[in-house]
Amino acid sequence: MNVTIKDIAKQANVSTSTVSRVLNGQDNFYATKTAKKVHKAALKLGYRKNTNATELVTKKSNTIGVIMLANKTNFANGIVDGIQDEALHNKLNVIIVHAGENDPVLQKKAIQTVTERPVKGLLIVGIELADENLQYLQQTGFPYLFISAEFSQDNVPFITTDNFYSAYTATQFLVDHGYRKIGLAGISDQSFMGKRRIAGYLDALKHNKINYEKNWLQPGNFSYQDGVVAIKKYQKNSNVDAVLCGSDYTALGVLNEAREHGLEVPGDLGIMSMDGTELAQYISPEITSIEQSFFDMGVKGAKMLQKSFTNDFYQYIPFKIVEGNSTLK
Amino acid sequence: MNVTIKDIAKQANVSTSTVSRVLNGQDNFYATKTAKKVHKAALKLGYRKNTNATELVTKKSNTIGVIMLANKTNFANGIVDGIQDEALHNKLNVIIVHAGENDPVLQKKAIQTVTERPVKGLLIVGIELADENLQYLQQTGFPYLFISAEFSQDNVPFITTDNFYSAYTATQFLVDHGYRKIGLAGISDQSFMGKRRIAGYLDALKHNKINYEKNWLQPGNFSYQDGVVAIKKYQKNSNVDAVLCGSDYTALGVLNEAREHGLEVPGDLGIMSMDGTELAQYISPEITSIEQSFFDMGVKGAKMLQKSFTNDFYQYIPFKIVEGNSTLK
DNA sequence: CTGAAAGCGCTTACAG
DNA sequence: CTGAAAGCGCTTACAG
Numbered sequence: 001m002n003v004t005i006k007d008i009a010k011q012a013n014v015s016t017s018t019v020s021r022v023l024n025g026q027d028n029f030y031a032t033k034t035a036k037k038v039h040k041a042a043l044k045l046g047y048r049k050n051t052n053a054t055e056l057v058t059k060k061s062n063t064i065g066v067i068m069l070a071n072k073t074n075f076a077n078g079i080v081d082g083i084q085d086e087a088l089h090n091k092l093n094v095i096i097v098h099a100g101e102n103d104p105v106l107q108k109k110a111i112q113t114v115t116e117r118p119v120k121g122l123l124i125v126g127i128e129l130a131d132e133n134l135q136y137l138q139q140t141g142f143p144y145l146f147i148s149a150e151f152s153q154d155n156v157p158f159i160t161t162d163n164f165y166s167a168y169t170a171t172q173f174l175v176d177h178g179y180r181k182i183g184l185a186g187i188s189d190q191s192f193m194g195k196r197r198i199a200g201y202l203d204a205l206k207h208n209k210i211n212y213e214k215n216w217l218q219p220g221n222f223s224y225q226d227g228v229v230a231i232k233k234y235q236k237n238s239n240v241d242a243v244l245c246g247s248d249y250t251a252l253g254v255l256n257e258a259r260e261h262g263l264e265v266p267g268d269l270g271i272m273s274m275d276g277t278e279l280a281q282y283i284s285p286e287i288t289s290i291e292q293s294f295f296d297m298g299v300k301g302a303k304m305l306q307k308s309f310t311n312d313f314y315q316y317i318p319f320k321i322v323e324g325n326s327t328l329k
Numbered sequence: 330m331n332v333t334i335k336d337i338a339k340q341a342n343v344s345t346s347t348v349s350r351v352l353n354g355q356d357n358f359y360a361t362k363t364a365k366k367v368h369k370a371a372l373k374l375g376y377r378k379n380t381n382a383t384e385l386v387t388k389k390s391n392t393i394g395v396i397m398l399a400n401k402t403n404f405a406n407g408i409v410d411g412i413q414d415e416a417l418h419n420k421l422n423v424i425i426v427h428a429g430e431n432d433p434v435l436q437k438k439a440i441q442t443v444t445e446r447p448v449k450g451l452l453i454v455g456i457e458l459a460d461e462n463l464q465y466l467q468q469t470g471f472p473y474l475f476i477s478a479e480f481s482q483d484n485v486p487f488i489t490t491d492n493f494y495s496a497y498t499a500t501q502f503l504v505d506h507g508y509r510k511i512g513l514a515g516i517s518d519q520s521f522m523g524k525r526r527i528a529g530y531l532d533a534l535k536h537n538k539i540n541y542e543k544n545w546l547q548p549g550n551f552s553y554q555d556g557v558v559a560i561k562k563y564q565k566n567s568n569v570d571a572v573l574c575g576s577d578y579t580a581l582g583v584l585n586e587a588r589e590h591g592l593e594v595p596g597d598l599g600i601m602s603m604d605g606t607e608l609a610q611y612i613s614p615e616i617t618s619i620e621q622s623f624f625d626m627g628v629k630g631a632k633m634l635q636k637s638f639t640n641d642f643y644q645y646i647p648f649k650i651v652e653g654n655s656t657l658k
Numbered sequence: 659c660t661g662a663a664a665g666c667g668c669t670t671a672c673a674g
Numbered sequence: 675c676t677g678a679a680a681g682c683g684c685t686t687a688c689a690g
Binding site: 343344345346347350359360363382384385386387388 | 675676677678679681682683684
């Protein structure tokens with residue numbers, strides 16, 4: 001039913017070997033005249049290549065598999081954009097599988113879906129896999145690289161923003177702008193990434209001789225609700241004059257809830273975010289934030305998959321602070 | 330290098346035929362004892378199926394291909410969630426390819442990537458393909474279905490919100506709540522979807538004996554900037570007392586820019602959006618909006634791909650109005 | 659420059 | 675219940 005190289009071969013009066021060589025552009029292995037015949041036949045017949053067959057025999061692949069966090073914050077989209085951009089320039093295909101938020105079953109399923117085919121390698125975006133899934137991934141033998149996730153082990157390669165340093169820098173920024181009682185909201189204290197950020201935050205406090213007070217840390221999941229809840233807790237049990245937020249959504253939650261309580265931003269309360277998606281600039285006041293280079297992470301990740309790297313490879317991508325109006329000048 | 334059924338066959342002392350049958354759970358075609366041996370060997374050897382080979386020989390596939398709009402508005406994520414959910418319940422895989430915003434080259438590339446493998450069918454999310462690409466898609470012979478896109482032709486199957494009716498309903502809502510000079514911003518007048526919305530909007534005005542004034546319509550691309558620009562135009566050339574927005578981002582742009590001009594929302598200006606993503610409720614005031622059932626669209630789309638349907642198939646998914654505080658009571 | 663042949667990893671009638 | 679054999683659509687040494 002479907003057109004194959006056999007059909008082309010017949011139509012063009014050559015062998016399938018020749019068809020294959022022409023279609024793959026293996027220069028100098030065929031006469032121009034032959035090539036013309038073949039291309040003409042292929043076009044006429046409406047030939048479309050069966051990549052499954054090719055991959056089966058070559059055991060190679062031009063496809064990058066992406067396993068992606070599917071949640072409300074959309075930073076992952078920026079990373080995927082970068083991956084696609086790099087892929088396009090190198091004639092690579094990209095297939096994406098969403099892995100939900102923190103569901104090990106979905107994660108496993110996603111890994112299976114991608115690795116059932118001989119992909120060039122795997123990029124895991126915004127997810128820290130459950131231990132058993134990380135192990136499963138490693139067993140497949142495919143090259144893999146985490147993007148926007150951090151690991152302690154030196155046997156898991158990753159590309160990310162330096163979480164410790166960015167949290168440190170953000171906290172220092174708040175201190176430099178007159179804040180002393182600084183809360184941290186919407187960051188998971190389960191993930192290694194979260195732990196690094198918390199460590200950076202605490203280190204900056206210490207460095208400025210600020211005593212961390214209980215309840216300043218309000219862990220969460222980068223969600224809007226986390227921000228709302230944090231302010232509620234702060235109003236009850238402690239008082240802060242600034243909040244460093246895990247995501248723009250969290251910052252938005254903090255902002256709205258703070259207003260509910262009659263707090264002026266940035267006077268009564270400074271707000272800073274660590275996402276730096278587009279949203280930050282659309283909120284009024286614009287949210288001061290750590291702007292991560294998500295696109296670059298994607299590009300870099302796709303680039304790495306075309307090289308070879310060892311398991312202790314990791315790279316921190318530079319970030320910058322974009323000053324908005326949610327913090328004092 | 331990789332473990333194949335041959336290896337398992339050797340290890341378990343059976344033929345590859347038997348291994349295949351056991352691994353595929355073709356009941357009653359093998360002895361329980363044999364099955365045990367095979368499974369044990371597979372486990373021991375760390376066997377992973379090569380789906381390429383399977384698809385090559387069966388010419389079938391359990392994979393749904395999704396071609397997805399990659400832009401800032403994240404309604405498409407809700408649709409994909411629905412697709413994945415349905416797929417999971419039916420043991421289907423989902424591979425996603427992003428197709429950029431309106432770039433025909435990326436679109437073509439995306440179609441190629443997906444159709445180079447024998448997918449079960451294609452779901453195209455949030456995109457109206459360029460004519461040549463639609464044609465190309467049809468030539469591939471794969472079943473396909475558009476989600477959140479509308480077509481005039483009765484030869485393109487789709488699932489969407491009724492764009493005419495939802496715009497009509499939204500406009501009527503604004504009229505019912507005291508507004509008479511109603512602008513429409515951030516909607517593309519190039520796409521069929523946009524045209525349907527504009528038609529619904531105009532029809533509602535007419536029905537209420539409101540004379541449409543030039544400049545009320547400020548087309549765009551669902552972006553934040555569209556909202557900003559629209560307000561600027563309104564301030565200059567016409568005056569509106571409400572704006573119906575193509576997306577939550579556009580609504581946010583309208584809101585912020587309106588405030589710049591000292592306009593009170595909802596007193597001086599009513600704002601309504603046609604997206605209904607999470608963002609609408611996080612903005613303050615909460616944006617009154619048409620809430621589309623994106624998740625349901627995804628589920629329904631994935632379901633359809635498992636049935637057979639003709640090219641004149643289409644379905645409108647119900648929507649509802651969620652009243653916020655950006656419109657008068 | 660070109661073709662015949664083997665083989666990638668699987669499935670499935672067919673025969674027993 | 676099980677196996678030998680053919681074949682899915684392609685690529686690639688090998689020989690000429």
